[in-house]
Amino acid sequence: MVKKFFNVFYKEINGLHEAAYLLGLFAFLSQILALFRDRILAGSFGATKILDTYYASFGIPDFIFTTVASMVSISVLVPFITEKMERSEEETRNFIKNIFSFFSVAIVGVSIVAFILMPYLAPKFFPGILDKTSLINMSRIMLLSPILLGTSNFLASITQVGKRFLVYALSPLLYNFGIIIGALFFYPVLGIYGLSLGVVLGALMHLGIQIPFVSKSGLFKPLPLSFDWNSVKNVFFISVPRTITLGMTQITTLALVGMASLVREGSISIYNFASNIQSVPLSIIGVSYSLAAFPTLSKYIAKNQNNEFISCITTALRHIIFWSIPISVLFIVLRAQIVRVIYGAGNFGWNETRITAAAIAIFALSVAAQSMVLIFVRGYYAKGNTKKALLAGVTTGVLAISFSLIFLKVFESWNFFRYFIEHLYRVDDLAGTKILMLALGFSIAQIINCLILWVMFEREYKDFSKPLFRVLFQSFSASVIMGFTAYLGLNVFVNIFNINTLIGIFMQGFLSGIIGIITFILVLKLLKSPELEEAGNTIHKKFWKVRPIVPDTNADDLL
Secondary structure (H helix, E strand, O other), X not given: OHHHHHHHHOOOOOOHHHHHHHHHHHHHHHHHHHHHHHHHHHHHHOOOHHHHHHHHOOHHHHHHHHHOHHHHOHHHHHHHHHHHHOOOHHHHHHHHHHHHHHHHHHHHHXXXXXXXXXXXXXXXXXXXXXXXXXXXXXXXXXXXXXXXXXXXXXHHHHHHHOOOHHHHHHHHHHHHHHHHHHHHHHHHHHOOHHHHHHHHHHHHHHHHOOHHHHHHHOOOOOOOXXXXXXXXXXXXXXXXHHHHHHHHHHHHHHHHHHHHHOOOOOHHHHHHHHHHHHHHHHHHHHHHHHHHHHHHHHHHHHOOOHHHHHHHHHHHHHHHHHHHHHHHHHHHHOHHHHHHHHHOOOOOOHHHHHHXXXXXXXXXXXXXXXXXXXXXXXXXHHOOOHHHHHHHHHHHHHHHHHHHHHHHHHHHHOHHHHHHHHHHOOOOOOOOOOHHHHHHHHHHHHHHHHHHHHHHHHHHOOOXXXXXXXXXXXXXXXXXXXXXXXXXXXXXXOOOOOOOOHHHHHHHHHHHHHHHHHHHHHHXXXXXXHHHHHHHHHHHXXXXXXXXXXXXXXXXXXO
C-alpha cells in the first residue's frame, strides 16, 4: 500500500496539456492553502505593524534566494542535465555533484554574511518599519529558508528532467502548510518569531519531498564536496543574466515594499495580500504551463528541432491567453466578493478590504502578460539565450520602480488623477489609497515586458504571432461578455442573499461567476474556439489518471 502511494506521486508524466493541467490542479490546491494561510494571518493580525514586519522580513532572505540560488534553478540546470543525460549517466552524476558543491558553499557563505550585516541592511531597506529589533531577528531566522529552498530547487531539476511533475507540484503545498503551522501553533507559544520558524519549517518540507525520487535516481551524491571549475564556469556564465534578471525582480519587490512601508501602517500587508491573490491565476496558468513545457523545449533544442520548439511555445501561449484573460476579468468584476470571503474576518477591517480589492483589480490587468512572459523566458533559457530575457527583465524592474514613483508623485500633486482613480475603484472616502499606485506601476511594467519579449520572438520567428491574435480576439471578446453577465448577476443576487454574512457574499460571487463562465463557454462555442475543444479533450482524458511511463535502466528513458 505504501509503495503504491509513493508510485502515484513519483510517476512520470508526458504530454504538455496533461502535465500543465496536473501542475495547474496542484497549483490551485497550493493557492487555496496559501489563501487559507493569508486568511489566518489577516484575521489574527489585520493590516497592522506586526504583519508589516512579518512580510518585510522576507525581503533580504528572498533576495538571496532569487540571486544566489538562481544559479541552480530549474531553468538553468535542466538544459545542462538533459544534454548530459544524452551522453552518459556517470557524466550527469559528476556534473550534478560539482555544481551542488559550489552552490552549497556559496549560499551558506552569503547567508552568514547577511546574518552579520542584518542590523545595517534591514532598516535601510524598510525605513517605515518601526519595530526594527523584530525585523532584524525575524530576517535572521528566515535566512535558513534560501538555503533549504535553494537546495530543493536544485533537486527539483532532477525531478523535472525525470518528468516527475507531481513531486514539484506538491512542494508549494507543503511550504504553505509549514507557514500555517507556524501561525496556528508556533506563534501562540513563541510570539512573532514563531511565524518565522513556520516559514523555515515550510522550506524544510519543500525540500523533503524531493529527496525520495532524487535518491532513487542515483544521480545525486552530495558528499564529499568536489569542484570542477569548468562545469561551474559554464553554468555560472549561463546563469549570470538570469541571476541579474531575478536580482532586478527582487530589487523591484524590495523597492515597492519599501515604498509601501512609508505610505501608512498596514500598507505592506495590503500590498502583499493583493499581490498574493493575483498570483493565484498566475501560478495556476502561467507557472504550470511554463514548467510543463520547459523540459520538452530543452529537449527540442538539444536535438535541433526548431519547428517543434516554436510549435510548443505557440501552443503554450495560446492556452495561457485562453485561460488567463477570462480569469483576470472575473477577478476584476468579483474583486470585492473575493476579498471579503478570503480576508473579511477577525481584525481585517472593511476599509482594508476595499483598498485590497482595488489593488487586486489593478494587478489583474497584467496577469495575462505575466503568464506569457514566463513562457517567453523559458523559451530563451531553453535555447541558452539569457541575454534577451535579461534585457526585458532589467527594463521591467526599472520601469516598475520608475512608474511607481511617478504615479505616487502625480497622485499626490494632481487632484484630478487621484479623484479619477479613487472614484473608479470606489475608495474615494478612504485614507492610504496611494498604495494603489504601486500596483499600477507594477502592472504597466509587466505589460511592457510582455510586449518587448513578444516583439523579439516575432522578429526571430516570422509569422509567430498569427495564431495568437486569433485566440486573443476570441478570449477577450468572450471575456468582456462574461464580465458584463457576471456583473449583472451581482446586481440580481444582492437582492437574494444577505451579503453581510460569509455564506451570502460567497453565494453572490460564486453564482455570478458560474453564470459568467457558462456565458464565456457558450460564446467560445459559437466562435468555434479550438482551445476550448483541446481543453475539453484533455479533461475528458482524465489527466490526473495519466498512466505512468516506467523507465528502463537506459538513461534515455528518464528524459
